[in-house]
Amino acid sequence: MLSISYLFLCLIVLKIVKRSIKITLLKMKKTVIVSSPGKLIIGGEHAVVYGRRALVTSIGMRLYMQLTEEEQDNETNKRLLNITFHDTNQYYSIDLLDIHDSYPIEIQGILYIYNHFKSFISDQNQLNIQVRSEIPIGAGLGSSAAFSVCLVGCFYLLYYKKFNQEDINELSYKVECIFHGTPSGIDNTISTYGQSLIYSRTLKKHINFHLSNLTIIDTGIPKSTKKMVDLVRLFVENNQKDGEKILNDIELCVDTMIEHPEQINQLFEQNQKLLKCLGVSTLEIDNIIQILEKKNISTKITGAGGGGCLIALTSDFTKDQILDLLKDNHIKSIYLVECGVEGLREEQTF
Missing domain, CATH: 3.30.70.890 (GHMP kinase, C-terminal domain)
Incomplete structure (x- = not known):
């Protein structure tokens, strides 16, 4: 009789432990952090849009992005996407079940990539994105491309566990189109691959080009x-x-x-x-x-x-x-x- 009671007690404890483990796993955060460099076009501005070659180099000024997926604490019917831009002290909390068309262009880019990856994301979870940058905005140094590449890179790393540079470059170009209409693709390419490049629509060649001054x-x-x-x-x-x-x-x-x-x-x-x-x-x-x-x-x-x-x-x-x-x-x-x-x-x- 004692052994049956003991066995019954063990089963109850096992169920409690399994439930506790399940709850813990659900509440575990999945976080990735990536960075990508800015760029300089040394020569070939505008001509590259018309198929000519340009010389472009990455620079040691980077944008950093952190993406976290975690269980929502509050029991609501909302699916939240929280975004913090540390450099401009801007914060957005978006209900992904009630999206409208009046968001700033950076948010539009994020939502575009979210839609691309949403099949990977649990309905019970929220996403948190944090962004900080050393690259001046609107200065021609590739800040939007670094943002686009980091954005795609974060989602790839979180859900595919690795980078695929070719795919990331291609998808980040589509985000760049949201920012700039019909860009050349040179900014997202250098931000993805780094180093220096001879770039055109038909050529992408890494070269050893350096200027010390x-x-x-x-x-x-x-x-x-x-x-x-x-x-x-x-x-x-x-x-x-x-x-x-x-x-x-x-x-x-x-x-x-x-x-x-x-x-x-x-x-x-x-x-x-x-x-x-x-x-x-x-x-x-x-x-x-x-x-x-x-x-x-x-x-x-x-x-x-x-x-x-x-x-x-x-x-x-x-x-x-x-x-x-x-x-x-x-x-x-x-x-x-x-x-x-x-x-x-x-x-x-x-």
Whole structure:
């Protein structure tokens, strides 16, 4: 009789333990953390949209993203997606069962990727996304691409347990289209793979390209990539002969940069003049470049133009010396950068 009672008691205890284990597993958090670099286009801006080659490099300024899936604490009919942007102190809590069309563009990108992966996600769980970045927003340094690549990379790592760079690059390009309309794809490619690339629609070649004296000058002038891309498209459509020649000459600058890096100063100056012909420079940008040229510092637009960032071959000049030269130009920031860094990677801490 004692043995039967003891057995019965053991069965009860076993059921309690199994239930406790099940509850614990349900409440366990699944978390991944990834980062991806910003980018610089050394040469080939805008021409790359029309199939020409561009030279692009990753830089040691990164965006970090953390994705967590966990059981919802409150018993509601909502399925929550919580998003925190630490740099801008913005927080969103979205009911995934009641989505509307008026979210900011970053949230639209997140929802697009959520829909792609939602079959993996339990109905009882919520998602938490945290974002922080070292990459200035709207400066032509690939902040949206780093965001897009990290976003896709997080979901891949959480649900496939590994990266597939080709798939991540392809899907992050679709997020970039939400941001920019019809981008070239160069930003998400360099953010995914890192290093330096010769890039076109038909070519993606990693190369050993390095500049030791490269400085990013954030002009602080607001700019829109989509607006600049549309402006160049209008110019090329209305001036087909001149437009094609400018695009070809920009590609020639790129090829020469790679084959004859000792000519990089002259090629920076030549590339900038061609970009000015396309209409993506401004009076403020021209003034900054002229000031630096007087000190034999070759400077050009990087990215879409119209504002944002310039890159300069600053030789032996320090950051403070450059800021002093441009003290009347209300420069926002200056960065001395490392080029050719690692692409998308998993991180241990956020």
